Amino acid sequence: MKNVQISYELFVKLLLYHLAEDYDDTEEIAKGLQDKLDSMIRHQHYTEYKTAETEEEKQAARQKYLDTVGMHKDFRW
Numbered sequence: 001m002k003n004v005q006i007s008y009e010l011f012v013k014l015l016l017y018h019l020a021e022d023y024d025d026t027e028e029i030a031k032g033l034q035d036k037l038d039s040m041i042r043h044q045h046y047t048e049y050k051t052a053e054t055e056e057e058k059q060a061a062r063q064k065y066l067d068t069v070g071m072h073k074d075f076r077w
Helices: 008-019 026-051 055-069
Strands: none
Touching: 008 026, 026 055
């Protein structure tokens, strides 16, 4: 099983949310977790691109990665 790292600040906010029932930073926690999830998805698409066995799979994964990153289609080769 893989490990996921988050910032110390987000970790403390999660602890306060769950253990101290401090619900003031709910939006910041949600944004931090969403940013981490987006980062993990980008990394997964990049890994698929780099480890694809066929050229077709590689190009499909590359396009998926570039879409996820938000690269404009005019800047792609």
